[in-house]
Amino acid sequence: MGKIVAGLGTSHVPAIGVAHDQGLTEEPYWKPLFDGYGPAREWLKKIDPDVVILVYNDHGTVFSLQSIPTFAIGVAEQYKPADEGWGPRPVPVVEGDANLSWHLAESLILDEFDMTIMNEMDVDHGLTVPLSITCGHVDKWPFKVIPLAVNVVLYPPPTGNRCYNLGRAIRKAVEAYDEDTRVVIMGTGGMSHQLHGERAGLINREWDNRFLDDLSKDPERLRKIPHLEYVRETGAEGIEMVMWLVMRGALDDNVKEVYRHYHVPASNTGAGLIVLENDA
Numbered sequence: 001m002g003k004i005v006a007g008l009g010t011s012h013v014p015a016i017g018v019a020h021d022q023g024l025t026e027e028p029y030w031k032p033l034f035d036g037y038g039p040a041r042e043w044l045k046k047i048d049p050d051v052v053i054l055v056y057n058d059h060g061t062v063f064s065l066q067s068i069p070t071f072a073i074g075v076a077e078q079y080k081p082a083d084e085g086w087g088p089r090p091v092p093v094v095e096g097d098a099n100l101s102w103h104l105a106e107s108l109i110l111d112e113f114d115m116t117i118m119n120e121m122d123v124d125h126g127l128t129v130p131l132s133i134t135c136g137h138v139d140k141w142p143f144k145v146i147p148l149a150v151n152v153v154l155y156p157p158p159t160g161n162r163c164y165n166l167g168r169a170i171r172k173a174v175e176a177y178d179e180d181t182r183v184v185i186m187g188t189g190g191m192s193h194q195l196h197g198e199r200a201g202l203i204n205r206e207w208d209n210r211f212l213d214d215l216s217k218d219p220e221r222l223r224k225i226p227h228l229e230y231v232r233e234t235g236a237e238g239i240e241m242v243m244w245l246v247m248r249g250a251l252d253d254n255v256k257e258v259y260r261h262y263h264v265p266a267s268n269t270g271a272g273l274i275v276l277e278n279d280a
């Protein structure tokens, strides 16, 4: 049987990937951020999952304004780091788990979540930066990864509640899988940031930390947050946080927060990280 053993939420700021790749993590600007990643890396090493379901968004890399699915799932054996304009990041190719991917795709679609099936997909910073944050420099990623992309780029994105319910359906699918597979689910993006216009640079520490609090204390409140509140309170790109609710929905009703890190600024973003375990 498959089992979702834990969840992790993290920001996926591209500049974090650049700082990591260029060895800038001891610089005064980056050190306080990267120092906070150590305990999460140790935790993940101990948990040692077989597979990570990584919920992220593509940033105009594979999808474009011509065509963008609300939810897409990778079913490939491998995913190449994408060239986002400066060449691909110097990180390992991402190994998939096609068998579990197809099982998930079937279960989710029969559960009435209309997933787009991606036989081929390069993965951008939305996916590779969380891997670097949680694994550091490695020759090979220590687990298989199933990319699950959510549209948060072109209006209208799915609601937080829809994302939470997708998480529920993912858990049901994983538990019906016939191989012993230990799964960690990651939700990425956010926290508060706005990259353009008059409010560029907006960061709302208080709102971000209430969101982190309520992942364990009151997820029912988070399910009901409307798009307008994310955008008003946390900036246009703060909407990426709906992806953390896919992760939260895949966990038990009661979860234990085992680690949190929040740092401002990371580029234009309030950078958050949280580790949640089922509170059996």
Ligand code: DHB
Binding pocket: 012, 013, 014, 015, 059, 189, 190, 193, 195, 237, 240, 266, 267, 268, 269
């Ligand atoms: C930044 C953050 C993001 O999530 C992103 O996709 C691009 C840029 C930033 O803060 O610079």
Ligand code: FE
Binding pocket: 012, 059, 126, 189, 190, 240
């Ligand atoms: Fe992003």
